[in-house]
Amino acid sequence: MKPAALVHINSADEKEAARLLDAIAVKREQVEELTVTVEELKSEVDVFQRRYNAHISHYYLELDKVELETQEYRLRLQLRRENISEEEIEARVAACFRTSRARVDAYEEIDESESTPEVEQLPPSKAKHLQNLYRKLAKRYHPDKTVDAEGQQKREQMMPLINRAYHEQDIQTLERLSLGETEPHISEKTAPEKRATLQAELRSLNRAASDLRLEINRIKTERTYQLKQQVENAKKTGTDLLSGLAKDLERKVKAGRTYLTRLINMWHRTH
Numbered sequence: 001m002k003p004a005a006l007v008h009i010n011s012a013d014e015k016e017a018a019r020l021l022d023a024i025a026v027k028r029e030q031v032e033e034l035t036v037t038v039e040e041l042k043s044e045v046d047v048f049q050r051r052y053n054a055h056i057s058h059y060y061l062e063l064d065k066v067e068l069e070t071q072e073y074r075l076r077l078q079l080r081r082e083n084i085s086e087e088e089i090e091a092r093v094a095a096c097f098r099t100s101r102a103r104v105d106a107y108e109e110i111d112e113s114e115s116t117p118e119v120e121q122l123p124p125s126k127a128k129h130l131q132n133l134y135r136k137l138a139k140r141y142h143p144d145k146t147v148d149a150e151g152q153q154k155r156e157q158m159m160p161l162i163n164r165a166y167h168e169q170d171i172q173t174l175e176r177l178s179l180g181e182t183e184p185h186i187s188e189k190t191a192p193e194k195r196a197t198l199q200a201e202l203r204s205l206n207r208a209a210s211d212l213r214l215e216i217n218r219i220k221t222e223r224t225y226q227l228k229q230q231v232e233n234a235k236k237t238g239t240d241l242l243s244g245l246a247k248d249l250e251r252k253v254k255a256g257r258t259y260l261t262r263l264i265n266m267w268h269r270t271h
Helices: 005-079 086-096 096-110 124-141 150-165 171-178 193-220 225-237 241-269
Strands: none
Touching: 005 086, 005 096, 005 150, 005 171, 005 225, 005 241, 086 096, 096 225, 124 150, 124 171, 150 171, 171 193, 193 225, 225 241
């Protein structure tokens, strides 16, 4: 083979490797941006969910309790008209509404509990993998390693995300952010090996970006996010949807309690 041909092949290989490295750098930055977007969306939804729970969810729970008690007393009164004994009445009521009562009691326990779920203990191999990922990313994104303002801002944005993923054992997020880093000994590989390695890394980054876009779409189509958007859009026009919903639920609870009190009084009068 002529020397000129060798130069041509080497040059083509180098150009392809350079192209793949550029594509990997672009895609890695895209994965970082999409990861940040997912993190921000989840945070927004979590904040809204807490606000919703504080203002609204207890009304729904109270309404469920009132409606359940109302159904129980209506059944008691119906059975009393059929001359059923009180012991049998209570047995039938308990049997008829056992599932509903268990559901309401479970919701009440959740509503009263503010504790954070415990993080499960990872197997040693996964715990080691998690630790290695964290160290790798902490080294890559540590704010002290940057020299320009844009890089500093990016690292300050990424480190809280990485810390959150580490403490919550979110291996998937750390693995995505770890993609796109060239192997230390890649220069020692043959041209075909180097090309195959870079192509595989680019495919992994493309999959990660695709999965993140799907995650963003999933979050945005969920009921909580849709309600959050409605509340925010209404606020721009001067309407407080949550306050309005809370007042409406409060009225329903009061009306339900009034009716329930009437049923209870009727039950006691029939004794």
